[in-house]
Amino acid sequence: xxxxxxxxxxxxxxxxxxxxxxxxxxxxxxxxxxxxxxxxxxxxxxxxxxxxxxxxxxxxxxxxxxxxxxxxxxxxxxxxxxxxxxxxxxxxxxxxxxxxxxxxxxxxxxxxxxxxxxxxxxxxxxxxxxxxxxxxxxxxxxxxxxxxxxxxxxxxxxxxxxxxxxxxxxxxxxxxxxxxxxxxxxxxxxxxxxxxxxxxxxxxxxxxxxxxxxxxxxxxxxxxxxxxxxxxxxxxxxxxxxxxxxxxxxxxxxxxxxxxxxxxxxxxxxxxxxxxxxxxxxxxxxxxxxxxxxxxxxxxxxxxxxxxxxxxxxxxxxxxxxxxxxxxxxxxxxxxxxxxxxxxxxxxxxxxxxxxxxxxxxxxxxxxxxxxxxxxxxxxxxxxxxxxxxxxxxxxxxxxxxxxxxxxxxxxxxxxxxxxxxxxxxxxxxxxxxxxxxxxxxxxxxxxxxxxxx
Amino acid sequence: xxxxxxxxxxxxxxxxxxxxxxxxxxxxxxxxxxxxxxxxxxxxxxxxxxxxxxxxxxxxxxxxxxxxxxxxxxxxxxxxxxxxxxxxxx
Numbered sequence: 001x002x003x004x005x006x007x008x009x010x011x012x013x014x015x016x017x018x019x020x021x022x023x024x025x026x027x028x029x030x031x032x033x034x035x036x037x038x039x040x041x042x043x044x045x046x047x048x049x050x051x052x053x054x055x056x057x058x059x060x061x062x063x064x065x066x067x068x069x070x071x072x073x074x075x076x077x078x079x080x081x082x083x084x085x086x087x088x089x090x091x092x093x094x095x096x097x098x099x100x101x102x103x104x105x106x107x108x109x110x111x112x113x114x115x116x117x118x119x120x121x122x123x124x125x126x127x128x129x130x131x132x133x134x135x136x137x138x139x140x141x142x143x144x145x146x147x148x149x150x151x152x153x154x155x156x157x158x159x160x161x162x163x164x165x166x167x168x169x170x171x172x173x174x175x176x177x178x179x180x181x182x183x184x185x186x187x188x189x190x191x192x193x194x195x196x197x198x199x200x201x202x203x204x205x206x207x208x209x210x211x212x213x214x215x216x217x218x219x220x221x222x223x224x225x226x227x228x229x230x231x232x233x234x235x236x237x238x239x240x241x242x243x244x245x246x247x248x249x250x251x252x253x254x255x256x257x258x259x260x261x262x263x264x265x266x267x268x269x270x271x272x273x274x275x276x277x278x279x280x281x282x283x284x285x286x287x288x289x290x291x292x293x294x295x296x297x298x299x300x301x302x303x304x305x306x307x308x309x310x311x312x313x314x315x316x317x318x319x320x321x322x323x324x325x326x327x328x329x330x331x332x333x334x335x336x337x338x339x340x341x342x343x344x345x346x347x348x349x350x351x352x353x354x355x356x357x358x359x360x361x362x363x364x365x366x367x368x369x370x371x372x373x374x375x376x377x378x379x380x381x382x383x384x385x386x387x388x389x390x391x392x393x394x395x396x397x398x399x400x401x402x403x404x405x406x407x408x409x410x411x412x413x414x415x416x417x418x419x420x421x422x423x424x425x426x427x428x429x430x431x432x433x434x435x436x437x438x439x440x441x442x443x444x445x446x447x448x449x450x451x452x453x454x
Numbered sequence: 455x456x457x458x459x460x461x462x463x464x465x466x467x468x469x470x471x472x473x474x475x476x477x478x479x480x481x482x483x484x485x486x487x488x489x490x491x492x493x494x495x496x497x498x499x500x501x502x503x504x505x506x507x508x509x510x511x512x513x514x515x516x517x518x519x520x521x522x523x524x525x526x527x528x529x530x531x532x533x534x535x536x537x538x539x540x541x542x543x544x
Contacts, residue, residue, distance in 0.1 A: 002535060004489040006542040007461055007500045011531075066512060068533040254540040262536075 014069055017224035018286040019252060021259045022279050023073040024060050025115075025200035026269065027207035027215040028052045030079040038088045042101040045084065049076060049105035049114075052214050052269075057110045059266045063259055071259065072281075076106065077205035077217075078116035086128040092135035099139035099146050106145035113188075115205035117148040120195070123157040123444070133166055137174035140185040147188045147203035151195040153390040155397045158447040159193065164390065165439050167191050168383030172406055175375070179408035186405045187370065187422055191386050193393030193400045198273050199329040204366075204401055215272035216264045217329060220256030221279040222248075224286045226316075230294040241295065242315045249276065249319030257324045275329030276320030277365055278312070280340035282423035288312075288333050289342025300335075300343055301352030309333060310363035330399055332365025338418065338425030339370055348426045354385075355431075362392050367400040372416040372425035375408040382406070384435035395448050457486065457535040458505050458512070460519065464528025466497040473526050474501070477519065482507045497528065502535065 013019040033044035053076050060074040078084075081098055089095050099117055106114040117139055119129040136148050150167055153159035174185035190204040197208020200217035207215070229248040233240050256274045264271035280288045289300040295308045313332045321327050335357065337343045346352035354371065361367040367389045373382075386402045393400030407416040407427050417424040462474060471490075478485060483503050490499040505515060516532040523530030 001487055001502060002459065002500075002538045002542065004491060004498065004500050006538055007459060008498060010538055010541055011461060011463075065516065066534045067537040068531055069537065251541045255537060258536055258540040 011068070013222070013225045013251075017222070017228045018281070018283060019222045019225050019255070020070040020072050021218060021256055022221040022277070023075050023200050023219040024056070024071055024259065024263050025075040025077055025205055025217045025219070026053050026056050026267070027077045027198065027211055027217060027272065029207055029211065029213045030084045031209070034084055034087050036087045038094050038097060041085065041088045042097060045098065046101050046105050049078065049102070050108045053109045053111065055267055059263055062266070063262055067259065069255060069259070073112040075200065075202060075205065076109065076111050076114045077200070077207045078102070078114065079207050079209060080116060080118040080120055082119035082126075082129045082132040083209070085132065086126070089128060089131060092131045092138070095132050095135040096139050096142065099135070099143050102146050103143035111145070113147050113202045114145050115147040115149070115202050116207060117146050118150060118206045120151045121160050121163045122151050122154040122193075123160060125160070125163055130166070133163070133170060136170050136189060137177050137185060140174055140188050141177040147205065149190040149192055149195065149204045149206060151192040152386070153193040153394050153445075155194055155394050156447055159387065159390045159394055159445040161387065161439070161444050162442055164383050164387050165380070165442070168386060168439070169379040171382050171404060172379045175406040175408050182416055182418055183405050183408055184418060187403065187418055189403065191390075191402045193390040194398060196329055196399055200275050201277065201279065201330060203403065211272070212270055214269045216260060216267065216269050217272040217275065218256050218260035218263070219275040219277055219279065219329065220252055221277065222252040223278045223280050223288050223291055225252055226278065227285070227287070227290050227294050230291065238311070242311060245312060245315035246319035249316040250323045253320040253323035271326070273326045273328030274320070274324040276316055276324070276327055276331040277329070278316055278333040280334060280336065280343070282339055282341055284341055287340045287342040288335055289340050289346055293342060299346040299349065299351035301346045301356045305356065306359050306363055309335070309360050313364045330365045334365055334369060335360060336370035336403075337428075338372065338416075338423040340423075344424065344426060347428055354428050358388060358392070361389065361400055362396060365399070367393070368402045368404060370403055370405070370422065370425060372405045372407045372427045373430050374411050374427055375406050377406050377430050378434075378436075380434070380436045380439040381430060383439045385430070387439070391445070455504050455506060458503050459533050459535050459538060460501040460503060461531050461533070462497065462499040462523070462528050464497055464523070466492055466495055467527070470497060470526060470528055471499070473522055474519070474530065477522055478503065481510055481515065483515070
């Protein structure tokens with residue numbers, strides 16, 4: 001039988017170290033909503049989402065109450081809308097109508113976000129993909145809950161540089177359209193290389209076409225728990241350090257597995273995957289930056305950061321994989337600057353630069369995430385930053401992503417404040433030398449060779 | 455049988471166990487195990503109970519225990535045992 005110390009340990013993780021289940025995300029296929037009439041498509045989309053996810057929030061709250069663990073977000077991801085709208089959308093404005101429908105459906109279901117206003121264009125763009133991409137700034141401007149993503153490259157196909165050029169312009173335009181709301185538009189838009197079909201985290205969640213009709217994916221978190229466990233092994237060698245992270249990740253993931261299985265049972269929807277991610281929040285004690293400091297760095301960004309992050313990421317996976325029957329999504333440590341207090345501090349004092357963050361993304365989950373850049377950064381420069389990050393993903397056969405926010409009217413050193421889970425971001429300096437000629441070439445970068453690895 | 459864990463944490467005083475047990479007895483909730491410790495004046499107790507024979511549902515029992523906790527100045531929570539089993543048992 002369970003003993004008192006185990007109960008006290010679990011409850012301390014929840015109450016003192018911010019252990020939570022970050023999200024239960026229901027993936028819903030909208031392939032059966034496709035029709036050649038816009039209104040019919042929108043009606044079917046609304047009906048399918050609100051029927052499938054009507055109990056999602058209720059079940060999430062029940063589980064929170066019964067297990068005593070917070071489930072921070074309840075979300076929905078859907079089939080990439082570029083596909084869903086391909087038969088009925090004749091213009092970007094038509095796609096925006098579908099975005100509004102998604103927003104309404106999210107409101108009705110009372111979820112925190114709905115993801116999947118997306119296009120997968122790693123090799124080429126159909127006219128429909130292009131229409132959707134061009135509609136993203138307006139779609140994010142007129143909706144509240146919709147999140148958008150575009151996959152512009154993969155290890156198998158190379159990088160679609162026409163799409164990279166286009167999304168650079170989209171990021172900039174989206175920031176300008178939402179300038180009166182702290183440029184919130186691009187905070188809800190991610191550009192991917194090797195995007196996973198089953199990621200439960202926003203803004204990049206979508207329900208891939210290889211998935212079942214409906215599925216439950218769960219994202220666990222718990223940077224605070226790892227940090228607290230590491231406090232007990234200060235000064236010990238790497239073996240002890242790694243074992244501690246692994247054991248902690250195991251415990252954290254087991255809670256996710258329990259919640260995922262139970263949510264799946266109660267909702268009558270199959271369990272998909274657990275995403276093993278250390279996802280920080282702006283709350284003190286819920287920070288990946290703090291873990292890096294506990295490992296032995298003065299600030300995230302100091303020499304040694306990439307190595308520390310590599311071991312952290314690997315141990316989280318090693319501990320988590322055994323704790324869950326299915327692991328997927330992004331699975332690793334997230335380093336979103338604005339959502340992590342110690343990363344914000346590191347960026348503010350100059351310890352952490354954009355270039356160092358880029359190096360860090362080679363060994364951890366996702367990529368350049370929630371980074372505010374000066375408002376006058378050129379679209380081609382944003383495309384250049386995206387291309388660099390996509391290249392890292394393509395060559396290293398991993399998912400990488402870019403979510404940068406041009407802070408309209410602001411310069412490096414100032415602050416952009418989103419509030420809530422998105423936090424606030426010090427505006428980081430961007431290399432100002434031009435890459436115009438590179439981005440304007442057009443076409444695509446071929447897929448990399450998979451032998452002669454060095 | 456689905457086991458449920460009651461955790462009671464708070465400043466030690468007379469009558470904590472009495473008040474909790476009175477409620478459990480009055481609501482047909484059987485106690486399967488009790489463990490208790492005091493760490494620097496803080497009272498920590500866990501009870502493993504069976505709530506299946508109670509007429510009240512989980513949410514109601516959780517609410518009422520929380521209220522009793524507030525009245526006597528301790529924090530009382532109710533959780534399904536599975537969360538601890540999952541985390542600490544292979």
